[in-house]
Amino acid sequence: MKTNVRPLIYVSFCAAIIAVLAQIIIPLPLVPITGQTLAIGLVVTILGKKMGTQAVGLYILLGAIGLPVFTAFSGGLGIIFGPTGGYIIGFLPTALVMGVYFERFGYTFTHAVVANVIGMFVTLAFGAVWLKVIADLSWQAALLSGVVPFLVTGVLKAVMAASIGLVVKRRLQQANVLQAA
Template sequence: MAEMVRQKTKTYDLVYISIFVVLIAICSWISIPLTVPVTLQTFGVFMAVGLLGGKRGTLAVLVYILMGTLGIPVFSGFTGGIGIIAGTTGGYIVGFLFSALLMWGMEKAFGRSTAVLALSMVLGLVLCYAVGTLWFMAVYGASSGAIGILTVLGWCVFPFIIPDVAKIVLALILTRRLSGVIQR
């Protein structure tokens, strides 16, 4: 009987992870046409970890990144491949994994209260920005010459802060409303 329960749990885990890999991909394809187009990738990452918990949510993010790296067009603009990861904005995609890991760590250390989840999402976003910005500076600097941090922040971070905060708020609301639906 215990073996059947474990097998059922593993099946649920695989299904949930797969669903959220697809959700993150769909979110990456949705582009909101503002001055700088905004996608919903970070929203998908926050939802995955928020609803699935740290372990399964982080696995969903990792599988999403691996699929895109292998060339499956799951990234923004229906793109994929190692060239996207190796490009100037690839660090922000890699940053999704660091965000998920940070959220998982905070969940393990401090629990799953709304306050902890909100703080972990904000800190995860900051970590994603940091990884992505450093990556951008390194890749851009190698191909086009040195670039200042304020210039990169102006291109890659500042225009996204308000939309990303809105995504965090929406992810928190939906996570709290849907948390009873997902089996833990």
């Protein structure tokens, strides 16, 4: 029986990239702006639906069991059940939705930006709903604190993830390290 370890290496490496970029933090009162969403966009743009979603799932699992991979080198279920937990949980459907979009429409720059913007809204939706429930906020307060502050930076990160992700994906494909999607 021959096992191809490349996908495992890609998934593990990309989960580590998410953990590293999660340490980029711009503090805000309730939920900070972080590099996590940029990393999610990069990973899915590069790896696609299956491996991208697996990398995000591995990242969440590592943080849930207590490894310090979340923002500010935090980890554990307390983070997932705290104010930022909805965003973290939302990363998984974000990766899946982005991956499905890429499978359907391909890996052009325009589609990569659209996929990343859609992913941003999926993450923000999960985060806002979670904030409403966990912090007992009104819908207006949840949207004003959990969505509005992240719209401009989210679009900027979507464009960055699309640009950088496509370049990395193509270079890995040209080097025959990653199969063409």
